[in-house]
Amino acid sequence: MHRSFVWPMASALLFAPAAAQAAPGNQATAGIAVPAHALRAPGGDRAVWINEERNGLWLVERDAASGGWSAPRIAFTIRGGVRNPVFSPDGTTVAFENPRGGHVTGGYVSARQTEWSYIATFDFRSRRIAYLEPAFARDLDPRWSVDGRQISFTRKAAGRAEARLTVARPGVEPPAARPSRHPGSFAIEAVLGAPLVYQPQASGDGRSIAYVAREGRKRAIYFKRLGEPARAVAVYPDDDGQELSDVALSRDGGVLVYVRGGPVNNKGEVPNPRSTTQAPSRQIWRVRTYGGASPELLGTGEDPQISPDDTRIVWSAERGLVSASLTGALGTGELLLSGTVANPRFSPDGRRLVFERAGHIELFDLTTRDRRTVSKPADAVDAGPVWSPDGANVAFRRVVGKQPTFLGIGYEGPYVSAEPWSIWSSSGDAGGEDLAPRRLWQAQPGMGSAFYGLTQDATNTGIRADQLFWSRSGRIGFVWERDGWRHLYAIPERGGDAVLLTPGEGEVESAALSHDGRSLVYSHNIGDLDRRHLSSVLLDGGAPQPLTTGTASQWGATPLAEGRLAYVHGGWADPPRVTIRDVDGQSAAEASPAIPAGYPAKAMVEPQAVSFPGTDGEMAHGQLFVPRKPRGCGVVYVHGGIRRQMLLGYHYIDAYSNLYEMNQYFADRGCAVLSVEYRSSIMRGHAFRNAPGWGDAGASEYKDVLGGANYLKSRADLKVGKIGIYGLSWGGYLTAQALARNSDVFAVGFDMAGVHDFLKGGYPHSPMAHAGKWTSPVYIAAGDDDRNVDFNQSMVLADMLRAKRPDVKMVERVIPNETHDMYLTFETLTDLYREGGEFMLDELIVAKGKK
Template identity: 40%
Template sequence: MRSIALGMLLVAAPVTAQAAEAPPPGLEAALAYPFPTSLIAAEAADRIAWITVVKGVRNVWTAAAPDYRAHPLTRAVADDGQELTGLVLSPDGTRAIWVRGGDHDANWPIEWEPNPADSAQLVTLEIWSAATAGGAPVKIAEGDAPAISATGRVAYIKGDKVWSVDAAGKEKPAPLIADHGKAAALAWSPDGTRLAFVSRRGDHSFVGIWSGADRPIVWLAPGMGFDGAPVWSPDGRRVAFTRRPGAGGAPEPMLTETPRPWSIVVADAASGEGRAVWQSPRTANGSYPGEISDGAALMWGARDRLVFRAELDGWPHLYSLPAAGGEPLLLTPGNFMVEHTTMSRDRATLLYDANTGAAAEDDDRRHLFRVPIDRAAPVAVTRGEGLEWTPVTAGGDRIAFVAAGPTRAAEVRVTGAGGRDTLVGDSSAGYAPPMVAPKRVVFKASDGLTVHGQLFEPAGGGGKRPAIVFVHGGPMRQMLLGFPYMDYYAHSYAVNQYLASRGFVVLSVNYRLGIGYGRAFQHPDKSSFRGASEYRDVQAGAKYLQSLAGVDPARIGIWGGSYGGYLTALALARDSATFKAGVDLHGVHDWSRLIAEEDKPAVRYEKGDWEATLKSAFESSPVADVARWKSPVLLIHGDDDRNVRFNQTIDLARRLDDAGVRYEELVLPNEIHGFLRYADWLKADVATVRFFEAELKGK
């Protein structure tokens, strides 16, 4: 085992500091892409705001009509490892609020805030505010999840309780609601005088209404389920929310999928009286769409109609129904996925992105559409070979969104009548490392399932090249024919482009369990810890590469992070004859240990299929096949990971040592799952490129 480290854990003979630090030519340029995220619009003003990240430096930006010229609200210059999230605008657009710090993608709570920059000072989770007209930002509180009212009050969560402060930070923050539950999902009434919130209470949750310090909380139609996602009616008299069954009942089987029914409840905000106005069917397709961005995406539209997302026909689509109840109307029919969704200012039209369009390849892209809330008449807003996502209303007929392409990094744009685009802020044209347009390819797994991939072929000809399979994480993700809309995968896309520029043929495999190809594809039989059927798609990807005339079939590698790290390790353990080297970033290596640590049922007489699940989980794990593992691997993991525990990689390394398998390690102290610092991504990428070049080119 060889350790790659500088300021990292050293276990055996390390490479030199210079080798660990100096990036190969062009890598830093490849990683210098801008990534705009968290695009939002003011409810009653023609103003937008977003966060841009470049090489780990995060800043808040804003732009307003008529010219939408962007200007920064913050001027950070350091790669400090503190994320910016929770961006909101006041309804009148005069103030922006955001959160600095934390790990908002974590799978479980941690008592301390991330500190990947190794600060000797206490790192806190902070809420900041800035006037959009200009002026220095101010820290107004310590907390999370801010919601700003029409009156300028900011409600937020601190220590699982609801607090409040004025938006300018002139007053001292104070507790707002004394409730023994854990608060979530804050939503102000349209007039800003009342606050809806969720009180999480372990095996159930309630939706409550706060209307003043001298008035009791009104609980809305309290029941025995998990209530969540409250939304106000435009007149502020009613609240709609989702309801799912509470915890309990006989142990549910873990080795087979069971329906997850849910309902929509509408309640009077003053009295709390309410009833379910819609109940999903008790079928797999009727399950709550919790593995999709924004979940049910519940909204209250014009003409007293509720809008929500469901998978009733096997695809994530938008539906609407009268707030009084009735049959849901499918608004977006077709074999595609509706993802990020918002509503026009008059609440009569929905804006969304989806993987569909005029070209067959659009199922591996995103384009924008609009549809009325009361009839199935979608209209395309964008089209072509680019990708567009997260639309928001920018005022009048204008829509702001993020756009990217196969060789163009993401940038914020505004479109109006006739589809004319206006660039907002800096263009991504300055980002121009060597890149290729990936090709959409389709191949079959051994059981006949159709699998999609994106093929990156190096420019120029000449001989048979080494090749690499890339497997995304999630697993509910989809890699696209251009820069993706998630920062983790924008990074993966840039690395795949760089590997292609270094002469590797790269195939990104959209294996079963991923999104974009229907619910049946996303929920296959005997997948994950139930049998790892998705690994067939990885094998099929390798066979596809081996069939290409320009690929050396004896020099195939594999890499991926998180769930992709799991599949990388599984490939090396089961098929070292095919996969000659791999890079495994923070992967799961023993499902049985993960399940025992996180999902163990309460002590009770009924055990369900617990023992059978642990057996299947172990047999579906890379550690079960370490005896067959021959190929070298680079293991990369941050030890403050809140998604895949660091012990998963420690355990694998011990087993590889015992089996005599050659491996290298890169450990990042205090780093989380999705590395917060560009410097840490750079270390990982330098190690990845050097490892593949040594193992697949140097022989």
């Protein structure tokens, strides 16, 4: 748990310098040479020295001072480096410098590269690494007190005088949570502990599903055969932060494979939020779904897929595409294709693969080992291959030339392409003649000319879903933004005109081909812009048929056999649950995972859809949480993305479910909360998503955020006095914009992993450019293994505030080894949200008797 640290100057007489503990000489005992530069423990029973990669320590030990040394082994490795190790007086722990900075961390927004480092400890008994009050700073020169209860170190931070800090020696167990300064109906752990379930995956026969769930400190995979209750087949209860994803089932549902561990960063590192002494890897696991078998480790890699004939499994490993028998002995994998292979898809008979490689479509015959590359122009990129139902052909999309930047950080002009995207078809024979592919259809110029795909795997959990859908009736479905809304269309498989399948104001977000291969089941907000519902439509055309309606949302459509459907259902006080819909329209939610008894459903409030003008008169939207017991405070919440939309209830993205629960937490404490859908957000059409001047081109979306604060003030029934603002990612950027531009409006902010510094021409529109007016308190939090926003972005903001706005009250929360959303462990998630929420409420709620 995070604690506020103190800054007293330590007495030099109380702390032993590191150099005093080094033992001179090079001793050889029992054939083991201990280097002359090795650091000896005070009791003489162990010695350590920095390894060759300078990111860990070699260790030798002996039973007594006169005994022989053990064989050297690596005590631990750590992200970053190891410098200046020093033993505790009792010899059980070593403290050291852990330099981390001076590089881009992997986020798509890079700021000025800064230096940072921590003081860390390693306990030889518990084999645990701990960090001493990490901050946006350089911490150096650790020294132990004579009694070993404290450690002092030097902190160097821009804008502040160099200081010598003293902190308590880390305990083996984390400290207990402190009582809330602003108690309400429920604690933050109660609401954040609601289960999060991810989109189910179906077996090939459509009679089984499997899905990942996160239940507080526990992660699990559940398996369900239709007609039977769901049951956990893989359980990880220890809150170690290793994610589960990429679930796949055999055709008959008897075997399940999955990935354990998150994707790598730009240095090839898998997330390690618990700072384990050995870096984790991304692993492929297999488990038999009947008989109570335990999961078996197959190897390392990602994206495991099972052949339709249930004979083999393939996955992407560091060396290339690997294949193994689905049910055979462990360790029998073979390399099929070397190099990077993306998006592999089995043919319907399981004998061939189609995949992407370096902008090409390639085909590979698993029996003959023939391989063919589909020809294309040099400036074209081919992607998203799908097989025809008979396996004779593949279809794919093609883009040519420079395309609009969908994931940029600012407006770059209309989202259109000079060369419209197109759909092509090629023979599915891997060993045949290299025939030129045939164009089936091409988008028209202007609106819809740039490919704007479906959001098929919003939570990055390895959902295998396509952008093209080849029906058994000879039609190919696809998504197109021709009328300014993201809709589904279809063409004949031999080419022809596109027919609109999903008319109306609103957008299709994701889609799946029905089990019989004749219709599409899709998630959308057509007719209900603030929620998601499911409908189906024949690829041959006809009126769409609604499958779900109501005040809750539904997503993650997974078609099953005989017209059944699995999906996720989430309401405003009902956490997301996997639900099965029968062909007659009756639905039932799965009992697993169970909702905890302490979940505060009765204390939550139903959010209301609202619209309001930005400061320039353009209309913005949002969800308003009106507290049952108002206390005169207001909170503006701004989502990240920027391509996101919040819902009137729980969200399909896990981080946004957490943030929805945080909004409920603030409402429970008496604050009116407005979640702002600012311009450039999704699901409200091309014009709203492609708003001019957003981001580093003008920060136009901030006009809607400030308009949201004005709206809260204008509601006489809410009686809002002070207003705070918070958000994650792009929401952190907008939080910083609000405090930098309008501290007169926003009394406090909670900035999580925000973007703060636009480089070059965009700088005038960044928060950094306006920070001279910043006066409001701010809580800044970031994980230093962020793969979405460069960690340097938070470093430069903290440096600037200390140097130029030293009177601003600022709390720095650095979480070593955490990624962008800072939720890999339940402990980190609840600690961060509790501390950040309390910080905001301290400024927003005036205690009785105080002005």
